[in-house]
């Protein structure tokens with residue numbers, strides 16, 4: 001874009017919270033606005049359109065949105081005093097869950113847009129510009145990703161949404177309400193998007209979905225296909241080096257998918273497989289529809305198929321009715337699996353979900369204590385996992401410059417960040433590096449050639 005065009009065009013800024021699906025939706029909205037001639041602004045203060053892409057998963061996430069709205073209200077007023085218009089939009093899961101209520105609480109919001117209606121953004125902006133306000137929280141049946149431009153490939157790694165929504169209705173979770181019913185994109189559409197990303201220089205793709213491994217559709221031969229077939233179709237693309245997917249549900253981890261981890265070398269040996277709790281009583285109350293033993297069995301099978309697979313997970317502590325004994329069962333499961341990485345949360349009651357009205361809510365202090373204990377163990381396991389790679393020669397996909405001058409950075413197959421003193425020419429390659437030191441969140445490495453030079 002020429003400088004004059006940049007100066008004259010209107011600008012947008014998107015602030016994003018929540019999961020990778022939301023981050024990807026933000027990229028799609030950015031691509032859509034760019035196709036309408038908007039330029040990107042660095043900060044809300046420089047933007048004509050400010051979009052908050054929001055998350056509703058825990059109370060804290062929702063509250064952050066309203067405190068940000070408070071700040072933007074002042075900004076909008078200042079801009080109005082200077083004779084400038086700022087359009088303020090709330091998109092994402094809070095928009096879906098609260099709808100009109102957002103404009104009741106924050107009447108200065110111009111536009112409310114649910115995650116299934118992103119393609120309506122241009123029409124809604126036009127309506128606002130003509131003096132109206134707009135709210136769209138329908139679950140539109142049209143396929144949003146077929147109507148939104150694919151963001152330009154930007155770097156070596158990219159996310160690609162293949163599945164959206166959730167039918168599992170775990171008793172604590174808002175996602176089935178904010179994202180709607182499970183839908184899978186057609187295999188052909190996914191492969192076409194993947195090809196476009198690869199043409200743009202992407203070499204590692206992470207498939208996204210709230211329940212990504214529940215993906216199903218017609219395969220290349222027109223017969224019903226499950227997730228493992230989609231993975232195989234993508235791994236057959238020669239320019240693709242690495243494939244990942246997230247987030248998966250243990251119940252959809254079928255034998256074909258486990259076998260795919262053994263037979264597809266491009267499928268990276270790292271899997272995020274949320275378990276939430278190690279207590280069958282709590283798993284039952286959550287409506288997860290599997291036991292701790294069933295989870296452990298699947299982990300065992302995965303490790304048999306792909307011995308170097310590393311696991312990551314999500315946990316909730318202080319679920320209604322969780323006793324000290326239930327929590328001990330979670331700790332025991334963690335000790336048994338040994339996770340490479342994990343996220344853990346205090347249970348947060350969400351409006352409209354069955355668990356929120358359960359009578360036996362756990363005391364806040366008890367939740368805090370359990371979370372600390374669990375995080376100490378998970379942190380120890382993460383450090384141990386990282387330490388175990390020290391001394392190993394590991395293929396690293398170098399994706400960009402490092403934090404310090406002369407450094408480049410990348411990722412191991414197990415998603416660990418690697419920093420290495422080395423030439424920029426490494427960026428864009430997958431090169432074997434020797435791990436020399438491990439921190440909690442990253443690894444240091446040298447090139448085998450450097451080792452020889454300094455030996």
Ligand code: SAH
Nearest residue numbers: 172173210247274314315345346347348350
């Ligand atoms: N589909 C994924 C999870 C998506 S939500 C799955 O089924 O595993 C991401 C994580 O947020 C969940 O795994 C859970 O650990 C956490 N979470 C969801 N609702 C929550 C709540 N009400 N309180 C605390 N954590 C919650």
Ligand code: SF4
Nearest residue numbers: 166168169170173175
């Ligand atoms: Fe939420 Fe459960 Fe669906 Fe995951 S599977 S998104 S936790 S309802």
Ligand code: F3S
Nearest residue numbers: 018019055056057093
């Ligand atoms: Fe949050 Fe919605 Fe993702 S609630 S976690 S942004 S699906």
